[in-house]
Amino acid sequence: MTVLRPDGSEPPEPVTEERKPRFNTAWNTPELRRRVLVGAVVAWAVAITVLVVVRDGGDETTPAATAPAASPSASEAPLTVPEVYQALAPSVVLIQTTGHDSQSRAEAGTGTGVIANADGTVLTALHVVDGAETIRVTYADGTSAPAEIVTEDPAQDIATLVPGKLPETLVPAVLGGGVQVGEEVVAIGNPLGLTWSTTDGVVSGMDRTAGKIEGLIQFDAAVNPGNSGGPLINTRGQVVGIVIALANPTDAGTFIGIGFAVPIGAALGGGGEGDGQAPPL
Numbered sequence: 001m002t003v004l005r006p007d008g009s010e011p012p013e014p015v016t017e018e019r020k021p022r023f024n025t026a027w028n029t030p031e032l033r034r035r036v037l038v039g040a041v042v043a044w045a046v047a048i049t050v051l052v053v054v055r056d057g058g059d060e061t062t063p064a065a066t067a068p069a070a071s072p073s074a075s076e077a078p079l080t081v082p083e084v085y086q087a088l089a090p091s092v093v094l095i096q097t098t099g100h101d102s103q104s105r106a107e108a109g110t111g112t113g114v115i116a117n118a119d120g121t122v123l124t125a126l127h128v129v130d131g132a133e134t135i136r137v138t139y140a141d142g143t144s145a146p147a148e149i150v151t152e153d154p155a156q157d158i159a160t161l162v163p164g165k166l167p168e169t170l171v172p173a174v175l176g177g178g179v180q181v182g183e184e185v186v187a188i189g190n191p192l193g194l195t196w197s198t199t200d201g202v203v204s205g206m207d208r209t210a211g212k213i214e215g216l217i218q219f220d221a222a223v224n225p226g227n228s229g230g231p232l233i234n235t236r237g238q239v240v241g242i243v244i245a246l247a248n249p250t251d252a253g254t255f256i257g258i259g260f261a262v263p264i265g266a267a268l269g270g271g272g273e274g275d276g277q278a279p280p281l
Helices: 022-027 030-056 081-091 264-268
Strands: 092-100 106-116 123-127 132-138 144-153 157-163 184-189 197-210 213-217 232-233 240-247 259-263
Touching: 081 092, 081 106, 081 184, 081 197, 081 232, 092 123, 123 240, 132 157, 144 264, 184 240, 213 240, 240 264, 259 264
Parallel strands: none
Antiparallel strands: 092 106, 092 132, 106 123, 123 157, 132 144, 144 157, 184 197, 184 232, 197 213, 213 259, 232 240, 240 259
């Protein structure tokens, strides 16, 4: 291609191309390129290794990272009624008794109890088992065994039983806690033979009297004959009382909105003598 120059000057003498140094040619050999590449990779790997060692080993007091682990923590969040039932139903037992009345006629009774500690002791209402010739407890898993009265407290209408056999899995209830007027409560029991029934309501009053028993919790969760001895539970899953009675101005003996429970503190203080009278339930 022709290059035009505006001044008409002669084109400059061609510059003789200088011969490239021999070492430039040597750099272009495949063998040398391979060696250089290998050396660069090795140097990079060594540099990364040194960096990691310096970073991880520079401070010997820094502990190694560990995966997060769950840890138990207390919660004051209230449980729902289904959650209370799921937690406490395994701790509730059916109590069945047999005996004879004053005219020597065979009679049977049904009540409720709650597993009070790890040795299987059952807490219940005294009038459920008082005078019984045989006592049998049945657990939530179907295990059944005869039981004997260990302690009695007529003043509080409270008794404890020791079963002759324990279930494969024993689930004691959590006893304790308190309630106040208006607080929600749950009752679990065996009313009229309807086993492991649950009802809920509120605390209607405190320090009530039923018969000769004082200091009772009044509540409106439905209870009927067969509930006696069962637990009254707060929304934290704690047994706050033992159900012993209901109020009915008639002779029907059915629930009309007023039930009574012995506070758990008084129930656990049982074992002494007294002349208390068990209200009907």
